[in-house]
Amino acid sequence: MGNHRAQRGPRRETSAAPVAGRRKAVKQPARHPLLRALPSAPIIVGVAALAVSAGGAVSASDADLVGQVTSSTGAPAAAGSTSLANVAPVGHRDAIVSRDSRRDAATDAANEKLVAEAEAQAEQQHAALQQFAKAAERQSAKIKENQWVLPLDSYRITATFGLSSYLWSSVHTGLDFSAPTGTPIHAIANGTVTEVGYDGSYGNKTVVTLEDGTELWYCHQTSFLVSVGDTVRGGETIGLVGATGNVTGPHLHLEVRPGAGDPVDPFTALLEHGVTP
Numbered sequence: 001m002g003n004h005r006a007q008r009g010p011r012r013e014t015s016a017a018p019v020a021g022r023r024k025a026v027k028q029p030a031r032h033p034l035l036r037a038l039p040s041a042p043i044i045v046g047v048a049a050l051a052v053s054a055g056g057a058v059s060a061s062d063a064d065l066v067g068q069v070t071s072s073t074g075a076p077a078a079a080g081s082t083s084l085a086n087v088a089p090v091g092h093r094d095a096i097v098s099r100d101s102r103r104d105a106a107t108d109a110a111n112e113k114l115v116a117e118a119e120a121q122a123e124q125q126h127a128a129l130q131q132f133a134k135a136a137e138r139q140s141a142k143i144k145e146n147q148w149v150l151p152l153d154s155y156r157i158t159a160t161f162g163l164s165s166y167l168w169s170s171v172h173t174g175l176d177f178s179a180p181t182g183t184p185i186h187a188i189a190n191g192t193v194t195e196v197g198y199d200g201s202y203g204n205k206t207v208v209t210l211e212d213g214t215e216l217w218y219c220h221q222t223s224f225l226v227s228v229g230d231t232v233r234g235g236e237t238i239g240l241v242g243a244t245g246n247v248t249g250p251h252l253h254l255e256v257r258p259g260a261g262d263p264v265d266p267f268t269a270l271l272e273h274g275v276t277p
Contacts, residue, residue, distance in 0.1 A: 146190045146211075148273035149234045151218070151254055152241070153186075155179045157277060158251060161265040174217070174255040175266040175277065181222055181250040183241040187232040188216060188254075188270070196224050202253065203245025206238055209260070217255035220245050 159176035187208055194215070195207035204221040222242025232238055243250040256269040270277050 147234060148189045148270060148275045149186060150270075150275055150277065151186050151188050151252055152177050152179050152183055154183070155252075160267060161263075173263040174219070174253045176251045176253055177277075178249065178251040179241045181240070181242055183250075183252075184237045185218055185221065185239045185241060185252055187234055187236050187238050188275070189234045189273070191216065191232060193226045193228050193230040193232060193238070196226065196228055198244070201246035203247065204239075204242060208232060208238070213259045215255075215257040215260045217253075217257065219253035219255070220247050220251060222250075 155177035156179070157176065158178040159172055159174075161172060161175055163172040189208075189210055191208040191210040193206065194209045195205065197205065199205040199219070202217070202219040204219075204224065206218045206221065206224060206226060208216045208218070210216070218239060220242055221239040222244065223240050224238075225240070226232060226238045241250050241252050247253075254266050255263045256266045257263050267277055
C-alpha cells in the first residue's frame with residue numbers, strides 16, 4: 001500500500017447554524033447628519049424638566065424653543081445659557097408690531113391735521129357770523145332810531161298827492177296836514193338841515209336831507225326853529241304851522257323827494273316807514 005493521501009474534492013462552505021438562545025443581529029439604518037447633531041431624547045427631556053422647575057411651566061411656544069436649543073456649532077447648549085437670538089418667529093412678530101405702530105401713528109397725525117383744519121375753519125366762520133350779527137344789530141338800532149314819525153300831533157288831511165286845482169300850476173306834489181297856526185312841526189326822520197327860507201308859493205320852507213339823499217320839504221311855516229347845518233332827529237320840533245305862500249288856510253305842505261329829485265307820494269313813503277297818516 002502506498003502512502004497516498006486520498007484527494008479531496010473542492011471544499012464546500014456551509015453557513016453556521018444559528019446557536020440556540022441568541023438573537024439575530026439586525027443592522028440599524030444610518031442616521032441623517034442633522035439627526036446626529038440633535039441631542040438625544042433623554043437630554044431634551046432633561047432640559048424641559050429644568051425649564052419647568054425654573055419658570056413654573058413650559059408653554060406650547062416654549063416647547064418649540066426647547067427643540068431648537070443648540071449652540072452655534074450645532075452642539076447641545078447648556079441648560080442655563082439657552083440663546084433665543086435666532087428664533088425667527090419672535091423677530092418677525094416684532095417687525096410686524098413696529099410697522100403697524102408706524103402706520104397707526106401716521107394715521108393719527110393725518111386725523112389730527114384734519115381736525116385742526118376743521119376747527120380753524122369753524123373759528124373763522126364763527127368770527128364772520130359774529131361780525132355779521134354785530135353789523136345787523138347796528139343796522140337794526142339805526143333803523144329803530146331813525147323810525148319815521150308823523151309831522152304833527154293833531155291834524156286833518158285836506159289834500160293828497162296828484163290832485164289838480166286852480167291853486168297849483170300843475171298837480172299837487174305833496175300831502176297837506178291842516179292844523180291851527182303855531183302848531184309844532186316835527187322832523188319825520190333823522191337828517192341835516194340843508195335849506196331854510198322863503199320860496200314863493202311854498203312860503204317859508206325848511207328842507208331836511210336824510211342820509212340816503214332824500215329831501216323832506218316842510219312848507220307854509222309861520223316861523224323857523226332850525227338853521228342850515230343843524231342835525232335833527234325824528235320827532236324834534238323844527239318849525240310852526242303857518243299860512244305863508246299860496247294857501248287858503250294854515251297847514252303843513254309836506255313833500256318827499258328821493259335823491260333830491262322829483263317828488264313822490266308822501267302818504268306811500270310814510271306807510272313804507274311804518275307810519276300811517
